[in-house]
Amino acid sequence: MILNAIECHTTLKKNFNNFDLIIFLADKIAWDQSGTPPYLKDLNNALQDSPRKAALVxxxxxLSHNPLIIHPWLLAAQKQLII
Incomplete structure (x- = not known):
């Protein structure tokens, strides 16, 4: 379970479990650059509703910032989160 969560901590993946989701969100909150993540306020607000909404944020x-590469796992997770 822990290794599965580590495997998808940057992208999430289809058929994720709650542990995968929490590790994914922790990775996004623990910004690896200087300053505060630009999405952090919205993510924290969404987290008040659910981790799923926060992940979508x-x-x-x-995706709104035109990434050069989009991992297919990320798109699969997005689709699952929307449903």
């Missing part, structure tokens, strides 16, 4: 933020 990050994914939507990422």
């Amino acid at each position: 990050y994914i939507d933020y990422l």
Whole structure:
């Protein structure tokens, strides 16, 4: 279970479990750059409703900034979160 969560901590994946989701969100909150993540306020607000909504906030933020590469796991997770 722990190794599965580590495997998808940056992208999440289809058929994720709650532990995967929490590790994914922790990775997004623990910004690896200086300053505060630009999406953090919205992510924290969404987290008040659910971790699923918070994950969507990050994914939507990422996809709205024209990434050069989009991992297929991320898109599969997004689809599952929307349902």
